[in-house]
Amino acid sequence: MKNTTLLPYLTAMGIDVFAPRQSTAATTAIIPPTLNWERLQQQAATCQRCSLHQTRTQTVFGVGNRQAALMIIGEAPGFYEDQQGMPFVGRAGQLLTAMLQAIGLAREDVYIANILKCRPPNNRDPLPEEVQSCTPFLEQQITLIQPKLLLAVGRIAAHYLLKQKSSLETLRGKIHYFSKSHTPLIVTFHPAYLLRNPQDKKKALIDLQFVHDTLQPIH
């Protein structure tokens, strides 16, 4: 007989039963990928689904470890990212790198991508139609990587991935799930916000520690 079947009887008999605790480790549903990396990257590079292709220097596909346990999702490329074709290479990127180092991770350990692959003019917020056209690329990346945990940095990424518009403060400090892949997801501040509001860096470090602790049991 299984222990679970016996449990009510043992409990009724006043016998203490010690069972292994359920792991709190994040779990990820597996979605079969439909495109391979090369085809996906090529499609993104030549994409003309929205008007941002007219103003971009190049697309910023994403960078890092394609087997990463942690995938970081930002908003959209800025000036330097558009020039270099890599996400988070400007000042905000340097802060993101330092935040990762604080929990013992190098950029090469994680995968970094954005909601949008092209820079919006003057770094304005992405428009809903741009998000709608572009996010199939991101969703394919998530499917291919199957990360154990997503870290949404900033309001735009969090709101898209969670399909809700709560304040960042409300969203921080909890494990959410990206519904399309059931991937666990944590929210923190965007590093560009932290550059403007350095008093919140301590809170961001608490979030990063939460990321670290959540990843621990599942490495």
Ligand code: URA
């Ligand atoms: N901000 C983002 O959200 N992404 C980048 O790649 C750079 C700045």
